[in-house]
Amino acid sequence: MTSATPYAGRIAFVTGAARGFGKAFSEALSGSGAHVVMTDRDADALQAAAAEIRARGGRVSALTCDVSDEGDVAAAMEAVRRDHGGLDILINNAGLHSEEYNTTMANTGIAGLRRLFDVNVMGVIICTLAAAPLMAGREGASIVNISSTAAYPVPTAYGVSKLAVRGLTTAFARELGGSGVRVNAIAPGLIMTDTIRAELSPQTVAYVQAQQVLGREGVPQDIVNAMLYLTSPAASFVTGETLKVGGGFTLGMG
Template sequence: MVGRVDGKVALVTGAASGIGRACAERLAAEGAKVVLTDLTDEAGAAAAADIVQRGGQASYLHQDVTDEGEWVQVIASVRETHGRLDILVNNAGIGLGGSVLDMSLADFRKQMAVNVEGVFLGVKHALPLMRQSGDGGSIINMSSVAGLKGAASLAGYCASKGAVRLFTKSVALECAAAGDKVRVNSVHPGIIETPIWDTIIGTGGPGSNAGPQRAASLDAMASVATPLGFKGDPADIADGVLWLASSESRYVTGAELVIDGGLSVR
């Protein structure tokens, strides 16, 4: 099936790499005009350029999702350029691991600011534009398996992703009550190979080449923790996001799409 989101306008945060980039690429391949945002401008611009080179429609904007002023600017740019917004993928997030005894209040607040406040600001400022067309839309908030169950040494991360889960359900009910045709759902990835794991499991820091270490660590982790026995790829999450963005999921709102190889039910 081709063109499943043909003509729609999508905004994907944290789209320079990992799951965000995969979502942007998948949506563009299915006909959406995609606006990618991130803090890492060189990688973000390269991701957008790659989509265009493949025949898709994409552009890149710098954005710190914790800055409300930047949200106002990004949405204004989408309105000016495209005149509408149909799909919002609140993907930007960070993962900070470690004992609750060792985590600083500053790091806890930073994680909540990106993972929770960023999602709140995205919904708050994108929803009016989505409602403007009268055609409805799809808001997809990236949570995690860590938003469904606890994990040792991930208390702060679990708290942030659990907040995204229930925030999503509440906004879904609000939109349904308003009759605005906007659906709101959360996605819950399991062990997916992305750079976020470097700060969670300590396989690397800024400027380090953590790829092989991360891959080996995640392979070992997934073989034990995941019933299917292997880790997922960003494309696995992007496929789920595409479904939620398309009309194929028109009767789905307030739901949790869990893509984790069975991790959460073990």
């Protein structure tokens, strides 16, 4: 990419970047000229993903970080401040989303619910509050949270956690708007990443695809395209919104 791209010279921070959406976001942003700080709990997978992107010419660094740990996040943001002077883009992507949490509150249990909400909800809060001072006043500063179309029918513990992410998106949009930071979310439908193929049962996949209006499978590039829109100048007057990208799965669900 040339220096004329809107991402040239920008600093992005992507959580859950070792695989799935996080890795795809990191590839897209670095390929468009940004320097991407990739973070994940899985140090080995993170370093492998970062090395793969660097081998293709992307500018990335890798920091091991648990988004539910305030100390980890504070240290990571301090590294961003020290090395880059500020932050332009935060992608709150890290989250738990396996079949273990795609069930009722009672089935998930208190320990499971604490872990789920620590990562999916508190992780967004911790990272956003830590990043906000580094983003304040920077032209085009943008936060993108990852919710889910499961936050619309909300029949599961996972769906409730992602409903909370929608709420956090509107709350932080109001809270940070005065400093020029836009906050939006993406609600992916069933997107067939390697992780989803491994974790979801064929019955769950078939159920969701049967509810879609569009017949094709969702692919990671669909979510990458939404992220690139929301972090670009094309969305400079968009904040507090959750963009559903699910082939029409939620039509009629609110």
